[in-house]
Amino acid sequence: MSNSLDMEFLSAALITQGEHKFYTLTMPIDVIVRCCSPNPRAEDPQDGFQRSLDVNRAESIASYVRDGGVIPSSIILSAQITSGFEYKSRNKTIGFNPHVSSFLIIDGQHRVYGFRKLMESGFGEKLRIPVVIFTDLTPVQEARIFIDVNTLQRPVPKELLLDIKRLAETENEEEILLDCLFSFFEEEPDSYLFDKLSRFEKKKNKISKVTFYEAFKPLLRSFEVSNVKRLYSMVNAFLKAAHDVVTNGGIAFDDVITKPTVFKIMTAHCKAVISIIAENDPGLTTKISEHKKFLQRSIASNFDNILTAKSYLKEVENLDRRLLRSKMKI
Template identity: 40%
Template structure:
């Protein structure tokens, strides 16, 4: 038995049996044990059963090796902690027993002793890491496969994940933004707060909202455009994109009062449409990215356009972008 295991487990005569101090927790009809366990013990005693491996009884997702590798690197770099509990169900091979007046569990140190109900990628990451951690663990005992499956469903549906737009909004506070994310955040914030913003009132920094552009939608739309502006500051990129949106608004307002650009599909389509429009502007006016120059290029695209294309764009922004590009290239009047 390794030194790290001995420090966390009670003495036990059989080398293949491990003991750990636990607390019993009762919730409704269920009860489980909480404890901490060395990550290497989890790595060698836990398993998952996927639908692919066992179509009749499997219920887990397939393991993502890339995600597990990222977890292992995170652990080995000492970048932070993983405080959330791994949730397990003891299997028959564990031969789990409660000893020491209910304060200690004993089980067999063998592969497949526990089925993972939550945390399979963390455990997979532990197996790839060189560093040992003490990990919070919850162990259920005596569950049927039906009960295990129901718990898996409850864990993965009742716990609402943090919205992606909130995570993007607070990355700055955590000081973990990439350079690209910082640039996108700066541009988004200018569209949100600048008094000259053509998207004023359309931005939603931290949560999803009807007729609002979230950071997730904005980043997906604007990130591909950053390569057009090498060496430019965020404020310069914002000014160019803002002039483009101003030109779009001139034509959109002529056709409807509906905030069409706040529709994610419409917004992403028009942002993807920026590249060919910008190239036309450069061809005609050089690097003068003014709203009037953008407008001179896009005005023919809107001529006799069926506004329903924008009011009810469907779910594919790329199809709408292709439609706009066709009109730009041919100046087709429908």
């Protein structure tokens, strides 16, 4: 039996759910580093279930904490026999041996590894992290809890994260412009994409914010846009012209423009069309009729290729080449 003088004691709350008992508490990061270890699958293929450690990810966590970031989610541990784990109900305290093999990390190995990197760098701030400790688990139960934690948790949609970045005021300059452009297409009554966009999640027959950003980033960089409303007006005219050209060819453009590949191809091709119009007369870049004149040459008889394209970049090259050839004949 362990000498109580050598044990670590921390306040904790006992929780019972079904057949399991576990304890919730906060643990200093130096204690976490000293008493917890993962069970990497690569090192123990027979019984291990943890993913191999990603050093870069752990370094990112260390930098994030060092810069003042917070980690409110709990690390989930399983007390091992070597921990000598005990619970004193009278004062609601747990005791354990402060040894590296005392706790198996069920979830949070990269956070723990990040804390270790912090400690090795001389980080001296006394931080405490939420922890959940299970006791008396068999290896099978540990593996099942690991599976539950990593399959039942649903990740936050990327679309929602983009919008939360706006609320948190952590957007970079490019993201601010993209959000402004998205808002124009989302809200303006004359927008061709009105009611075709989804800001917070992926939806059938809608263009998600992630797809929108991916499509418009190259356009922003190519035109070095500072006037987002101007870009909106040019692209909106292009899309309305494309609608007329494609619909006259017997294809419902409204139905296919929300397909991610089609949307990316058309947005990328927009760059070539706007550039040619601007060379002749910048004042015509918002005229639907002017866009139609060039789209008749590039997509009128070739839109089926866009619908079946597997590589949007290759198809954009084909469209741009076709457009430039027709320009040379003028």
